[in-house]
Amino acid sequence: MALVARVRALLLPGSRLRGATLGRAANGGGAGARRALSHRVLVEADPAAGVAVVKFRNPPVNSLSLEMLTELGICLEKLENDKTVRGIVLTADRPGIFSAGLDLTEMCGRNPAHYAEFWKAVQELWLRLYQSNMALGAAINGTCPAGGCLLSLTCDYRILADNPKYTIGLNETQLGIFAPFWFKDTMVNTIGHRATERALQLGLLFTPAEALQVGLVDQVVPEDQVQSTALSVMSQWLAIPDHARQLTKTMMRKATVDQLLKHREADIQNFVSFISRDSIQKVLQVYLQKLRKKNH
Numbered sequence: 001m002a003l004v005a006r007v008r009a010l011l012l013p014g015s016r017l018r019g020a021t022l023g024r025a026a027n028g029g030g031a032g033a034r035r036a037l038s039h040r041v042l043v044e045a046d047p048a049a050g051v052a053v054v055k056f057r058n059p060p061v062n063s064l065s066l067e068m069l070t071e072l073g074i075c076l077e078k079l080e081n082d083k084t085v086r087g088i089v090l091t092a093d094r095p096g097i098f099s100a101g102l103d104l105t106e107m108c109g110r111n112p113a114h115y116a117e118f119w120k121a122v123q124e125l126w127l128r129l130y131q132s133n134m135a136l137g138a139a140i141n142g143t144c145p146a147g148g149c150l151l152s153l154t155c156d157y158r159i160l161a162d163n164p165k166y167t168i169g170l171n172e173t174q175l176g177i178f179a180p181f182w183f184k185d186t187m188v189n190t191i192g193h194r195a196t197e198r199a200l201q202l203g204l205l206f207t208p209a210e211a212l213q214v215g216l217v218d219q220v221v222p223e224d225q226v227q228s229t230a231l232s233v234m235s236q237w238l239a240i241p242d243h244a245r246q247l248t249k250t251m252m253r254k255a256t257v258d259q260l261l262k263h264r265e266a267d268i269q270n271f272v273s274f275i276s277r278d279s280i281q282k283v284l285q286v287y288l289q290k291l292r293k294k295n296h
């Protein structure tokens, strides 16, 4: 069975994500709040507020594996088709790690067809998020490197927990790889050209104070207030008529989106040939081993 079909089938019975009605929340959430589960993503929807909180729960580090990318994409697609939802807040189900970024095991020791499938899924999730008609907020309640940072940069605003361990940035060069043009463009659109050039070349991971200063996040708040702040900021975005906000968002992002749409196939081929190089495989394996050694 194709991965998308497999993941669709995995979504739990009774979930709106499967086309049925969401159950009323057993605990927590406002009146009428609804909860839906998939394996790696938890959705808490509050139709009265028009907002859904999408929580990553892909232990141990919320890495963006092929299955996680696919499940997240399907959840977002369902929410986009749900007329009661106008805004989405992305966060981690458990504080500590927002997302460790792309799953390195998807880029190591596999075959070219797998790399192509994986990269296509990364592109698709980015396109879905960056072009979303929803207002999107990131409640960053944990460390947020590389692909995790990219996810947050697709949102309309970012709230980061004030914990010096929670660094954020596109640190690819530190691994010996580099951020492709559309990662770079997404960052340029947020913090500008010069700050992006410095951040990308040095592979910087910013502390909360630094991230706020450079404009990578909009607010830094105490850890226990990240989600509530993200929801309260969301109400400002939702106070604007949807059509006006959406047209403006499209106008701001279209050129960046068009670049990837225009070069999508070439970008996949470039990724596959780059990641398949022996030297790059070696670098990634050493990096993964270093991460693993820490624990053994």
Ligand SMILES: CCCCCCCCCC/C=C\CC(=O)SCCNC(=O)CCNC(=O)[C@H](O)C(C)(C)COP(=O)(O)OP(=O)(O)OC[C@H]1O[C@@H](n2cnc3c(N)ncnc32)[C@H](O)[C@@H]1OP(=O)(O)O
Binding pocket: 060, 061, 063, 097, 099, 100, 101, 102, 103, 104, 105, 143, 145, 146, 147, 148, 171, 172, 175, 177, 178, 179, 180, 267, 270, 271, 274, 275, 288, 291, 292, 293, 294, 295
């Ligand atoms: C022509 C050009 C075309 C384009 C070419 C482009 C090429 C590349 C494009 C972009 C690619 C990549 C973007 C990415 O996102 S790469 C991923 C970057 N992520 C990181 O550097 C973060 C790595 N992880 C950590 O720093 C830490 O794990 C943490 C997140 C700070 C958490 O620390 P912790 O102490 O709580 O947990 P830890 O013990 O380290 O990890 C637990 C287990 O999880 C494994 N793991 C961690 N991160 C990843 C990951 N990203 N993917 C897969 N697995 C991961 C880790 O190995 C531990 O495993 P084990 O339990 O020991 O077996």
